[in-house]
Amino acid sequence: MARRFVVEADGGSRGNPGPAGYGAVVLDAETGEPLAEVAEYLGTATNNVAEYKGLIAGLRAAYALDPEAEVRVRMDSKLVIEQMSGRWKIKHPDMRPLAAEAKAIMPPGQLAYEWIPREKNKHADRLANEAMDAGKRGEQWQPKVPPGGTLAAGAPEAAAPTDDALAEPAATGAPAVGWGSADLGTPATFVLLRHGETPLTPEKRFSGSGGTDPGLSDVGRHQAERVAAALAARGTIQAIVTSPLRRCRETADAVARRLGLDVRVEEGLRETDFGAWEGLTFAEVKERHPDDLEAWLASSKVAPTGGGESFAAVTRRVALSRDKLIARYTGRTVLLVTHVTPIKTLVRLALGAPPETLFRMELSAASLSAVAYYADGNASLRLLNETAHLR
Numbered sequence: 001m002a003r004r005f006v007v008e009a010d011g012g013s014r015g016n017p018g019p020a021g022y023g024a025v026v027l028d029a030e031t032g033e034p035l036a037e038v039a040e041y042l043g044t045a046t047n048n049v050a051e052y053k054g055l056i057a058g059l060r061a062a063y064a065l066d067p068e069a070e071v072r073v074r075m076d077s078k079l080v081i082e083q084m085s086g087r088w089k090i091k092h093p094d095m096r097p098l099a100a101e102a103k104a105i106m107p108p109g110q111l112a113y114e115w116i117p118r119e120k121n122k123h124a125d126r127l128a129n130e131a132m133d134a135g136k137r138g139e140q141w142q143p144k145v146p147p148g149g150t151l152a153a154g155a156p157e158a159a160a161p162t163d164d165a166l167a168e169p170a171a172t173g174a175p176a177v178g179w180g181s182a183d184l185g186t187p188a189t190f191v192l193l194r195h196g197e198t199p200l201t202p203e204k205r206f207s208g209s210g211g212t213d214p215g216l217s218d219v220g221r222h223q224a225e226r227v228a229a230a231l232a233a234r235g236t237i238q239a240i241v242t243s244p245l246r247r248c249r250e251t252a253d254a255v256a257r258r259l260g261l262d263v264r265v266e267e268g269l270r271e272t273d274f275g276a277w278e279g280l281t282f283a284e285v286k287e288r289h290p291d292d293l294e295a296w297l298a299s300s301k302v303a304p305t306g307g308g309e310s311f312a313a314v315t316r317r318v319a320l321s322r323d324k325l326i327a328r329y330t331g332r333t334v335l336l337v338t339h340v341t342p343i344k345t346l347v348r349l350a351l352g353a354p355p356e357t358l359f360r361m362e363l364s365a366a367s368l369s370a371v372a373y374y375a376d377g378n379a380s381l382r383l384l385n386e387t388a389h390l391r
Contacts, residue, residue, distance in 0.1 A: 002066075002068050002069055002070050002110075003065075003066045003068070003069040003070070004028075004029035004030065004069065004070045004071075004072075005026050005027065005028065005029055005035070005062045005065065005066070005069050005070070005071045005072070006026070006027040006028075006029050006032075006071070006072050006073075006074060007024060007025070007026055007027075007055075007058035007059060007061075007062050007071055007072070007073045007074070008024065008025050008027065008058070008073075008074050008075070008116075008121055008123055008124040009022065009023070009024035009025075009051070009054035009055045009057070009058040009073065009074075009075050009124050010022065010023055010024070010051065010054050010075065010076065010077070010121055010124035010125045010127070010128045011023070011047065011049070011050025011051035011052070011053055011054040011077075011128055012047055012050055012051075012125075012128050012129070012132070013045055013046050013047045013049075013050055014132060015044075016046050016047050017044050017045055017046045018044060019041070019043070019044065019132055019135060019136065020041075020042040020043070020044065020045035020046065020047070020049065020050040020132065021039065021040060021041045021042055021050060021128050021129070021131035021132035021135060021141075022039060022040060022042065022050045022051070022053045022054030022057060022127075022128050022131065023037070023038070023039040023054060023123075023124045023125065023126065023127020023128035023129075023130065023131060024037070024038050024039070024054045024055070024057050024058030024061060024124055024127065025037050025038075025058070025123045025124055025127065026058065026061050026062045026065060029070075029072065034123070035065055036061045036062075036064070036065060036143075037061075037127055037143045038057040038058065038060075038061050038127075038143070038376065038377065039057075039127040039128060039130055039131035039141045039143070040053070040057065040131050040141065040376075040377050041131045041132055041134060041135025041136075041141065042135075043135070048077075048079060048080075048092070048095060049094070049095075049098065050128070051075065051077040051079070051080050052080060052095065052098035052099065052102065053098070054075075054124065054128065055073065055075065055080055055084070055102050056098065056101055056102050056105070056323065057377065058073070058124075059071070059073070059102060059105040059106055059111075059327075060105055060323070060326070060327050061375075062106070063105055063106055063327045063330070064327070064330045064331075064375065067106070067327075067328075068110070069110065070110050070112075071106065071110055071111050071112070072111075072112045072113075072114060073111065073112070073113045073114065074114045074115075074116045074120075074121065075113075075115065075116065075121065075124075076115070076116055076117060076118040076120070076121040076125075077115075078115055081113045081114070081115045082115075083095070083099055084099060084102060084103070084113050085113045097316050097320060100320060101319075101320050101323055101324070104320065104323070104324040104327075105323070105324065105327045106327075127141075140376075140378075141376075143376065185331065185374075185375055186331040187331070187372040187373050187374045187375075187380070188325075188326045188329050188330050188331060188332060188334070188372070188373045189332075189333040189334070189370060189371070189372045189373070189382070190322075190325070190334055190336050190346065190370065190371050190372075190373070191231075191236075191237065191333060191334065191335045191336065191368060191369075191370045191383075192336050192338065192343045192346060192347075192368065192369040192370060192371065193227060193251065193255070193335055193336065193337045193338070193366070193367075193368055194338070194339065194340060194343055194363050194364070194365055194366060194367050195216070195220070195224075195243075195245075195247040195248045195250075195251040195337060195338070195339065195365065195366070196216045196217075196219070196220030196221065196222075196223035196224045196227075196247070196250075196251050196365055196366045197216065197217050197219045197220035197223060197365040197366070198214040198215065198216060198217055198220055198247050199214055199217050200214055200279070201217070201220070201365050202219075203281065204281055204282065205279055205280060205281050206274040206277040206278055206279065206280055206281075206282075206285070206304075207271070207274075207278065207279070208271040208272045208273050208274040208278055208308070208309075208339075208341075209245060209270040209271045209272065209273045209309075210273035210274060210275060210278050210308065210309075211274070211278030211279055212278075212279065213245055213246045213247075214246065214247060215246045215247055215250055216247055216250045216251065220247070220250075220251070220365065220366070221250070221254070223251075223365060223366035223390060224250065224251045224254035224255070224366065225254055225258075226366070226389050226390055227251075227254075227255065227366050227368065227389055227390075228254045228255040228257070228258040228259070229258065229389070230368075230388075230389035231255055231258070231259065231335065232258045232259055236333045237255075237259055237261070237333055237334070237335045238261075238329075238332045238333050238334065239261065239264070239329060239332060239334045239335070240252055240255060240256050240259070240261050240262070240263045240264065240334070240335045240337065241263070241264045241265075241266050241269070241325060241334060241335070241336050241337070242263055242264070242265055242266070242269065242336075242337040242338070243265075243266070243269040243270045243271065243337065243338045243339060243342070244265050244266075244267055244269075244270055245270055245271060245339070248269070248337045248338060248339065249263070249265070249337075251337050251366070252335075252337040255335060255337070266321050266324075266325065266336075267321075268317045268318060268320055268321030268324075268342075269318070269321055269336060269337075269338040269339075269342050270338075270339070270342075271338075271339035271340070271341055271342070272304075272308070272309050272311070272314050272339075272341045273304075273307075273308050273309040274304045274308050274309075275303065275304040275305050275306035275307050275308025275309075276289070276304065276305040276306030276308070277289070277304045277305060277306075277308065285305075289305045292304065292305045297359070300312045300315070300355035300356075300358075311341070311345075311355060311358060312355070314341055314342070314345060315345050315349070315355075318341075318342045318345045318346060318349075319345075319349060322346060322349070322373075326373050330375075340363050341358070343363055343369055344357070344358045344361050344363060345358070346371055347361065347369060347371065347381060347384065348361075349379070350371045350379035350380070350381050351381060361384070361385070362385055363385055364385060364387050364390075366387070366389075366390060367385045367386060367387050368383060368385075368386040368387075368389070369381075369383050369384045369385060369386070370382040370383035
């Protein structure tokens, strides 16, 4: 029989929007024993965003304990429960990606949603307040329940605030990993491989997901074989996930042959759609679309000419895939074969860096980077733009 969990989650904002945080607890449905606690200070956000973030964290914690478990979610947010149950439409555009993120974590057949009054949601309520209090002090919230463990005695109950939106996906937590934090177990580690060269790469032409979908050049195929040999020698890769674009699939296939692994395709790892700029050099875009280019360089919310994709839109897409893959590959080392923008986006989100960071990183063809994601939501950058295997 499948294990049965109860996830109780809550979120609040002291100001709406204002300093915000969430909390969630996973309980054994038979005994009521707390199996895992998660909480996080979000910075400035709204109640609704914090509530959805609490739901996402609670589901991820339950999935990490047992991906086959049957889960009943209990929250005092009527909005979240009714929207996730499908009875209410999700009208706010900033809630839709959060709801989609939550839905991607576990199969719907394993989930049930139940509204409970606020007084019956005190555990998650307390965790959300603890996270906000810790954030106010400039500290990281620490769990009192180890994964699969028992609640420490003496945890105080607290009152919570409670309701809207955040366009920018959060980095995965406070930056305290590696600086005296508790042992959080084996992280999910994403080894980020940029595909090998295509005929467009040495000419530095815009090559996204809206163009001709070029394959690898002879140089690119050689690079793919070199990185495959290097990864085989390390012996750490346990799974391979790739962008759907041809240059990534060809690179991933070269590694998969050497490692004896299957390749999973993840749509969210595709490159930015550069619209009318596809196939052009930077100088050509500057000559033909100077105002559009200037606006694009000044704001992550501006899309390229001709219906391309803004970096803000790419960030939301990549963050959703990130969280889905973290849930799927908890505690494992996974090779993600993708492109410049998704890799830079994962790195900058891990560091909590601003959008303009995208223009301040160099990523060579067939280079390796790595980010580790811990059980409390923190991330740690471990490698950036390694190319020793190509020399």
